[in-house]
Amino acid sequence: MKGTHLGEFEELVLLVVGVLYDQAYGIAIQDAIKSKCKRSVSLSTVHSTLHRLEKKGFLISRYDGATPKRGGRRKHLFRVSVAGERALVKSRNQRNELWQSIPNMALGHTPS
Amino acid sequence: MKKPSHTSPPKWVDRILERICDPHLLEGILGDLHEKHAQYQRESQGKLYQLKYLWVVLGFLKPFTWKKKISLHLFSFPMWQNYLKVALRQLAKNKGLSAINIFGLTIGVAGCLTIGLYVIDEFSFDRNHPNGDYSYRVYNQRITNEAQGLVALTPPQFSPNLKENFPEVKHTLRIINVYAKLLFEAGDKQILEEKGIYAEPQLFDFFAIPLLEGVPEEALSGPDGILLSQSMAQKYFGQESALGKSIQINGNPVQVSGVFQDVSPHFHLEFDYIFSFERLKNQVAAERMESWVWQQFYTYVQLTPKGNIKSLAEKFLTHVETHAYPHTQPNGFSYIPRFQQLKDIHLHSQAFQWDIAVRGNIQTVYALMAMGLFLLIIACVNFVNLSTAYADHRTKEVGIRKTAGARRSQVRFQFLGEATLVALISVILASILTFLWLPHVNAYLQKELYFNPLTQPIWSISLLGISIGIGFLAGSYPALIISRFSPSKAIKGLRVGGASHKQYLRKALVTLQFGLSIFLVLATLIIHNQVNFLSQKDLGFNKDHVLTFPLRGDMESRLEEVKSEFKRIPHVHNATVGYGFPGDIVAGDLIFKPGQEEAYPINMFTIDHDYIPTMELELLAGRNFSKQIPTDVSEAFIINETAVRELGYASPASALNQPLHWKIWDQQDDSLKRGRVIGVIKDFHYKSLREKIGSSVLHIYPRAYWKVALKISGNSLPQTLSSIENTWNGMETGYPFDYQFLDESFDTMYKEEERMSMVLKIFTVFTIFVACIGLLSLTSFSAQQRTKEIGIRKVMGASRGQILELITREFIILVGISFLLASPLAWLILGKWLENFPYHVSLKVITFLLAGMGSLLIAFGTIFYQSLKAASADPIRSLRYE
Numbered sequence: 001m002k003g004t005h006l007g008e009f010e011e012l013v014l015l016v017v018g019v020l021y022d023q024a025y026g027i028a029i030q031d032a033i034k035s036k037c038k039r040s041v042s043l044s045t046v047h048s049t050l051h052r053l054e055k056k057g058f059l060i061s062r063y064d065g066a067t068p069k070r071g072g073r074r075k076h077l078f079r080v081s082v083a084g085e086r087a088l089v090k091s092r093n094q095r096n097e098l099w100q101s102i103p104n105m106a107l108g109h110t111p112s
Numbered sequence: 113m114k115k116p117s118h119t120s121p122p123k124w125v126d127r128i129l130e131r132i133c134d135p136h137l138l139e140g141i142l143g144d145l146h147e148k149h150a151q152y153q154r155e156s157q158g159k160l161y162q163l164k165y166l167w168v169v170l171g172f173l174k175p176f177t178w179k180k181k182i183s184l185h186l187f188s189f190p191m192w193q194n195y196l197k198v199a200l201r202q203l204a205k206n207k208g209l210s211a212i213n214i215f216g217l218t219i220g221v222a223g224c225l226t227i228g229l230y231v232i233d234e235f236s237f238d239r240n241h242p243n244g245d246y247s248y249r250v251y252n253q254r255i256t257n258e259a260q261g262l263v264a265l266t267p268p269q270f271s272p273n274l275k276e277n278f279p280e281v282k283h284t285l286r287i288i289n290v291y292a293k294l295l296f297e298a299g300d301k302q303i304l305e306e307k308g309i310y311a312e313p314q315l316f317d318f319f320a321i322p323l324l325e326g327v328p329e330e331a332l333s334g335p336d337g338i339l340l341s342q343s344m345a346q347k348y349f350g351q352e353s354a355l356g357k358s359i360q361i362n363g364n365p366v367q368v369s370g371v372f373q374d375v376s377p378h379f380h381l382e383f384d385y386i387f388s389f390e391r392l393k394n395q396v397a398a399e400r401m402e403s404w405v406w407q408q409f410y411t412y413v414q415l416t417p418k419g420n421i422k423s424l425a426e427k428f429l430t431h432v433e434t435h436a437y438p439h440t441q442p443n444g445f446s447y448i449p450r451f452q453q454l455k456d457i458h459l460h461s462q463a464f465q466w467d468i469a470v471r472g473n474i475q476t477v478y479a480l481m482a483m484g485l486f487l488l489i490i491a492c493v494n495f496v497n498l499s500t501a502y503a504d505h506r507t508k509e510v511g512i513r514k515t516a517g518a519r520r521s522q523v524r525f526q527f528l529g530e531a532t533l534v535a536l537i538s539v540i541l542a543s544i545l546t547f548l549w550l551p552h553v554n555a556y557l558q559k560e561l562y563f564n565p566l567t568q569p570i571w572s573i574s575l576l577g578i579s580i581g582i583g584f585l586a587g588s589y590p591a592l593i594i595s596r597f598s599p600s601k602a603i604k605g606l607r608v609g610g611a612s613h614k615q616y617l618r619k620a621l622v623t624l625q626f627g628l629s630i631f632l633v634l635a636t637l638i639i640h641n642q643v644n645f646l647s648q649k650d651l652g653f654n655k656d657h658v659l660t661f662p663l664r665g666d667m668e669s670r671l672e673e674v675k676s677e678f679k680r681i682p683h684v685h686n687a688t689v690g691y692g693f694p695g696d697i698v699a700g701d702l703i704f705k706p707g708q709e710e711a712y713p714i715n716m717f718t719i720d721h722d723y724i725p726t727m728e729l730e731l732l733a734g735r736n737f738s739k740q741i742p743t744d745v746s747e748a749f750i751i752n753e754t755a756v757r758e759l760g761y762a763s764p765a766s767a768l769n770q771p772l773h774w775k776i777w778d779q780q781d782d783s784l785k786r787g788r789v790i791g792v793i794k795d796f797h798y799k800s801l802r803e804k805i806g807s808s809v810l811h812i813y814p815r816a817y818w819k820v821a822l823k824i825s826g827n828s829l830p831q832t833l834s835s836i837e838n839t840w841n842g843m844e845t846g847y848p849f850d851y852q853f854l855d856e857s858f859d860t861m862y863k864e865e866e867r868m869s870m871v872l873k874i875f876t877v878f879t880i881f882v883a884c885i886g887l888l889s890l891t892s893f894s895a896q897q898r899t900k901e902i903g904i905r906k907v908m909g910a911s912r913g914q915i916l917e918l919i920t921r922e923f924i925i926l927v928g929i930s931f932l933l934a935s936p937l938a939w940l941i942l943g944k945w946l947e948n949f950p951y952h953v954s955l956k957v958i959t960f961l962l963a964g965m966g967s968l969l970i971a972f973g974t975i976f977y978q979s980l981k982a983a984s985a986d987p988i989r990s991l992r993y994e
Contacts, residue, residue, distance in 0.1 A: 027144050027147050047141060070142075
């Protein structure tokens with residue numbers, strides 16, 4: 001298994017899965033990324049990222065919620081695992097630390 | 113129109129994804145895709161959403177969705193290293209087996225390569241002519257009362273009639289061969305030249321013959337010009353420009369009007385010089401050029417790109433029926449004009465009479481291709497058999513590989529790779545072998561085949577392809593078997609490969625090998641018999657020690673003197689002059705029975721009194737021409753047996769004294785030679801045995817004489833020849849002495865068959881050899897497998913003979929079956945081949961029995977030693993085996 005490094009897009013998907021709690025599957029995630037982050041990504045990219053995250057152990061998946069629109073097929077639903085949560089926290093802490101150690105004079109060009 | 117609220121996405125997309133996707137992901141992917149499809153359908157107006165949908169689907173055809181991760185494990189470099197190491201170790205471990213495998217394949221591939229080179233060469237004739245696809249040669253199917261045959265020669269009228277009456281004909285061309293040897297003189301050079309043609313200027317529209325000097329439009333326009341080939345121009349004029357120079361031909365000056373590049377060896381015509389057609393027209397009466405009867409021309413037509421050859425052939429036949437038949441039918445024949453593409457001339461004209469084209473034989477080419485294929489199949493079969501047989505020895509390796517995580521596809525790949533490696537080694541060795549023996553092959557076949565993969569990248573690529581091809585062909589079955597081993601059984605060393613179906617396959621393959629070998633043996637025997645028959649058949653005359661040369665200078669005016677001068681030389685037994693010697697040109701003509709309309713087509717021999725004794729022809733009835741009877745010159749005919757039959761006489765004796773009429777040549781007023789039959793000779797073969805003897809008439813007509821024949825004794829040949837040459841030189845004809853032996857010209861007729869017989873012999877030996885080494889190693893393998901069984905049998909009291917029988921019986925039965933399969937096939941195919949010859953050996957059962965016994969003996973001899981070794985082994989040791 002590859003390392004447990006969390007890529008930028010992977011982090012984004014992981015966060016969105018958290019946001020959509022228990023309703024996170026391919027299309028929903030794609031739509032959420034589009035509406036919340038204004039980013040267009042292809043469906044297959046989302047799928048391959050989900051697959052990768054699951055292989056790294058950051059996501060847990062199950063099948064549920066068939067609809068006629070899906071040709072009677074169940075959704076592949078994802079949830080953030082404990083390891084995933086840890087990775088997210090670690091990433092956020094790293095960023096916070098970095099934020100706090102930026103001297104005031106270095107930034108301030110954009111109003112927050 | 114209202115759209116249906118919901119259509120489901122294309123089913124085939126689902127099916128493709130179901131095929132390739134990991135089942136764990138499949139449902140989610142398909143579900144999402146269907147949802148996406150519905151969403152796109154809702155949003156879009158037209159049909160374009162389908163494309164958008166397909167684009168999304170395309171995104172899922174990526175490795176992460178696949179159930180098989182082929183790409184990853186097959187391209188791991190360390191594994192490749194390991195495969196190579198194991199493969200080389202395997203080769204080194206079973207040195208004998210590897211050597212047999214590689215050697216057999218090498219022989220097979222080298223044979224195939226050589227055949228391939230030859231076949232490619234044969235098929236590359238006349239491929240590079242401008243508009244070659246629209247150019248055709250006209251030939252005739254000639255029909256007489258008795259027979260019909262294909263003739264390459266056509267009347268002079270064909271060409272103008274084709275050109276003027278059919279708009280789809282763009283160009284036509286007539287060529288006529290210069291049959292005689294002409295004496296060329298320039299500077300101090302004086303040489304008899306053989307290969308020349310008369311051609312119309314359209315020659316350059318048909319064939320790629322680049323002019324080095326002169327211009328195509330003028331080169332063939334004047335009556336006194338001649339075009340020389342580059343090498344001929346260099347022979348007479350050295351490095352200087354030959355254009356405009358004068359050259360004496362048979363004493364008459366002509367001007368060189370151009371020099372052409374030597375014709376390609378892949379051109380069906382072969383000539384060193386070209387005369388213009390104007391020159392021919394000066395020599396031939398104008399009304400003869402309008403003849404429909406006189407057939408001496410090779411006619412070519414080129415169509416416009418829109419022209420259709422089939423419709424032209426039909427229309428031209430109708431044209432010929434109305435214009436030509438009124439002239440030809442009174443002469444006892446008619447013809448159907450046919451057309452063949454330029455590129456077909458070389459290989460598809462073997463049945464033509466009077467063809468000057470450089471001809472191959474499509475049958476020979478196909479036979480060779482079959483032989484090459486046979487050889488390769490047999491070599492591959494060895495490979496398959498040995499690999500599957502020895503697969504049992506590698507069960508443990510495969511078991512461990514699988515336990516350590518190797519997939520079936522990996523094992524398969526490994527074994528395919530090993531086979532390919534062996535094939536590659538064999539192909540490299542075979543290339544070296546081919547490269548080395550090609551000069552000898554060229555010398556034998558008189559070809560200019562060239563092969564060097566190092567300078568011909570196309571060959572190196574093809575050879576690599578061939579190696580991979582053979583590797584897959586020979587390796588796929590063993591790979592399939594081996595990769596199927598279940599690891600637990602494999603590690604325990606159980607014989608997974610002992611399953612009966614494999615044994616059947618091995619048996620079937622051995623049968624195939626020996627069937628092919630026996631077939632080749634039979635073919636070799638029968639063709640050998642036929643070639644022997646051709647060269648040894650009693651021809652009805654004595655062809656030994658007869659030499660012929662043309663009359664030159666003033667010899668024609670003092671024939672009797674010339675003959676006696678030659679006869680004065682010791683060892684010269686007899687001399688005769690005439691037109692119509694066996695193996696040489698023989699005239700076709702007509703003979704009439706007085707009071708009958710119908711003419712009989714015959715072969716005409718115009719000879720003198722000494723012809724029959726010199727040739728040692730046998731008289732069945734009547735007498736030879738006699739110098740004591742002066743009327744024999746003007747009123748006597750001698751005919752052969754066939755003529756007796758075809759002219760309708762009951763017997764040779766009753767043919768005597770029957771009246772016959774002949775239209776005298778070179779007479780404008782149709783005057784007749786009126787004579788009677790004075791003798792009947794036994795049929796003699798004046799043409800090759802491929803042709804039936806026709807009706808023949810012999811009579812005295814000195815104006816047509818053009819050759820002298822001397823019968824000499826076989827002793828002190830060199831002295832006799834030099835005395836003859838001295839006498840020739842004493843006659844001061846101005847020509848060098850140029851002679852031919854009759855038996856030589858006869859032997860050249862069967863060159864093709866002799867070559868085929870020789871090639872077949874070589875390949876049969878190859879094939880049998882390769883099949884035998886395969887059998888040998890199979891026997892030794894089988895004996896090794898049954899070591900324990902044999903040991904137990906011996907302990908239980910089996911004799912050596914019984915054990916021997918046990919091992920050999922199986923193989924002998926297989927060879928027997930192969931014989932039963934191969935011989936009917938050989939009977940059919942070779943029977944067909946023999947039918948090409950009007951005079952041929954008959955198929956004899958004894959030949960077949962001989963071949964069968966021979967192959968049994970060879971097979972038995974091959975396996976005997978191995979079997980004996982196994983049968984004599986000490987049972988104690990056998991039982992301890994493993």
